[in-house]
Amino acid sequence: MFFRYTRMDVPTFYELLRLVGPFLQKGSIRAPICPEQRLAITLRYLATGDQMLSVALAYRVGESTAHIIVKETCSIIANVLMPICMKHPTEEEWTKISSNFLELWNLPNCVGAIDGKHITIQAPPNSGSMYFNYKKTFSLVLMAACDARYMFTLFDVGAYGSESDGGILSRSDFGQSLYNGTLNIPAGTACLPGSDKKVSYYFVGDEAFQMSTHVMRPYPGRNLNEQKRIFNYRLSRARRTIENTFGIFAARWRIFRRTICAGPDAASRFVLAAMCLHNFLKTKNDEKAPLQQRYCHPQFADRETEEGNLIEGEWRQQSQDNHIRPMGNAGAHRATRDAYAMRDTLSSYFMTAAGEVPWQYEYIHQGQHHDVL
Numbered sequence: 001m002f003f004r005y006t007r008m009d010v011p012t013f014y015e016l017l018r019l020v021g022p023f024l025q026k027g028s029i030r031a032p033i034c035p036e037q038r039l040a041i042t043l044r045y046l047a048t049g050d051q052m053l054s055v056a057l058a059y060r061v062g063e064s065t066a067h068i069i070v071k072e073t074c075s076i077i078a079n080v081l082m083p084i085c086m087k088h089p090t091e092e093e094w095t096k097i098s099s100n101f102l103e104l105w106n107l108p109n110c111v112g113a114i115d116g117k118h119i120t121i122q123a124p125p126n127s128g129s130m131y132f133n134y135k136k137t138f139s140l141v142l143m144a145a146c147d148a149r150y151m152f153t154l155f156d157v158g159a160y161g162s163e164s165d166g167g168i169l170s171r172s173d174f175g176q177s178l179y180n181g182t183l184n185i186p187a188g189t190a191c192l193p194g195s196d197k198k199v200s201y202y203f204v205g206d207e208a209f210q211m212s213t214h215v216m217r218p219y220p221g222r223n224l225n226e227q228k229r230i231f232n233y234r235l236s237r238a239r240r241t242i243e244n245t246f247g248i249f250a251a252r253w254r255i256f257r258r259t260i261c262a263g264p265d266a267a268s269r270f271v272l273a274a275m276c277l278h279n280f281l282k283t284k285n286d287e288k289a290p291l292q293q294r295y296c297h298p299q300f301a302d303r304e305t306e307e308g309n310l311i312e313g314e315w316r317q318q319s320q321d322n323h324i325r326p327m328g329n330a331g332a333h334r335a336t337r338d339a340y341a342m343r344d345t346l347s348s349y350f351m352t353a354a355g356e357v358p359w360q361y362e363y364i365h366q367g368q369h370h371d372v373l
Contacts, residue, residue, distance in 0.1 A: 003294055006043040007252050007277070012284055013039075019084075023076045033061065033069065041066055042073040046274050049254030052261065071266050074273035081276035085283055089153055091184045098201060100148035105238040106357050107204070108192050108349075111185055112145040112153055113242035114178075114205045114215070116169070116327035119157075120259045121267045137259075140267055141327060143174045144275075145203060146245040148238075149286065150301060151279050154183070158268045169209065178203070179212055192346075194354030199342050204239045208327065211335035213342050229364045231347035234357070244301050244313065249278050251318040252295065258323055308359035 006013055017039055024035035037059060045055045045066075056066035089097065094111045101110040118139035145154040156174030169175035177183050189198035200213040211217045218235055219228040250256045253274040260267045285295040301313040349355035 005047055006040070007047045007295060008043075008281055008284070009294070012281070013043075016280070020073070020076050020080050023080065024073060033065075038069050038073050042070045042077070042273075043277075045070050046074075046253050046255050046270065046277070049257045067262075067266075071262075071269055074266075074269040078269065078272040078276050081280050082272075085279040086152060086155075086276050089184060091186055094183075094185050094201065097147045097153070101238055102193065104148045105241070107234060107238040108355075109190055109199055109201050110204055110216075110238055111201050112147060112203045113239050113245075114143070114145045114154075114203045114209065115242045115246065116141060116143045116208070117246060118142075118325040118327055119256065119267065119271055120323035120325065121264065122259055122261050137325075139325070140264055140271070142271060142324075143169065143172055144242070144246070145174075146242045148241060149282070150241060150245040150248055150296065151282050152245065152275050155272075155275060157271050158264065178214060179210075181214065185214070192349050192355065195349060195352065197345055197349055199345055202342075204235050206239065211339045211343070213336070213339050215339075216343055216346065219343070219347075226361075226364070227347050227351055230350050230356075230360050231343070233360060233364055234350050240302060244315070246324060247313070247315040248282075248296055248301060249274065250324050251300075251315040252278065252281075256324050260323075306359075308357070308363050 002010060002013075008016070017036055020039060021035040024038045026032045026038075041055060041059050041061070044050070044058070045052065048055075052066050052070070053063045055070075056063045059066070061069070098109055098111050101107045101112075118137070119142055120137050120139050123138045140158055143154075143156040144152050147153050154174060154177075156172045170179065181187070185201050189200050191198050202214050202216050205215050205217050207217055207220060209215050209217055216235060218232040224232070255270060255274070260270060262270065281295040285293050290298050299314055301315065303311050303313070305311065350360070
């Protein structure tokens with residue numbers, strides 16, 4: 001029950017309390033609500049997805065008091081944990097992330113997978129259609145990147161839901177840093193393993209993202225030759241990391257399984273706190289032996305057989321009704337000549353002895369490539 005309400009074990013709860021507790025002290029003429037209870041109220045609200053009134057009744061506080069506590073505590077969690085487990089990677093850390101993508105997903109020079117989601121919120125007063133998205137709901141837009149181990153590395157939250165047109169990424173701080181090359185990603189090009197061919201370090205995204213030498217996306221269309229289909233398959237394996245990251249995130253923090261009954265400012269705080277908690281707990285999780293892992297045990301995320309066949313993770317059964325929705329086109333579809341050339345270089349490399357994986361040919365010819373087209 002404790003894990004259900006907090007998504008962590010008791011020792012980790014008190015470790016988190018030691019970090020945030022000093023900022024949760026409140027002086028009051030009345031009997032103050034202690035930091036431990038403030039943290040417990042906040043975690044229960046984020047983890048269970050219960051209505052604020054239900055959480056307030058469980059802790060015998062007023063609903064408005066609970067709302068203030070959760071909003072304040074989420075801000076403190078984000079402020080304290082962000083420098084610890086969600087700071088922007090250094091150039092050295094990007095290189096380590098790239099090594100992990102090569103080791104775990106057989107994709108060289110990749111520094112992350114990116115995606116965008118709509119976080120459903122209640123209609124803000126006097127906002128008109130600013131937060132009204134193409135799904136005819138009100139939402140905030142969350143842009144994020146992840147590493148090879150399902151942890152968030154970059155984020156941008158708070159854009160209007162109505163901005164689901166092709167320019168949303170380029171207008172965001174996230175997108176401007178991404179396309180302007182100001183993310184501390186190693187500059188220039190690097191050799192592909194076992195080859196003299198060189199390409200830039202890059203993120204992987206789906207068809208919604210504008211392709212550049214820093215963002216690779218699949219070849220479009222269905223009547224593709226073998227080389228392009230293999231490229232799409234190899235890209236899709238790495239791109240699955242962001243799908244799993246968002247999936248695990250929404251399954252563990254069930255506030256995202258319904259419309260968030262709060263305005264944009266409070267909802268943004270909830271999202272940031274939950275993202276920081278995800279990284280904090282995923283780090284703790286990965287330090288444990290598989291049998292002791294709870295936040296993301298080995299069956300919770302997608303995994304593969306030795307033949308490369310996908311075994312879906314348990315999060316998929318828990319996240320079917322979540323209110324984190326896919327985003328529309330995030331960027332214009334014009335790409336530079338250098339970007340097209342880089343994609344072709346990678347696709348050619350995947351056909352060589354140095355770049356292929358043993359099962360890729362059988363995989364794309366046995367009808368299991370629906371996600372690579």
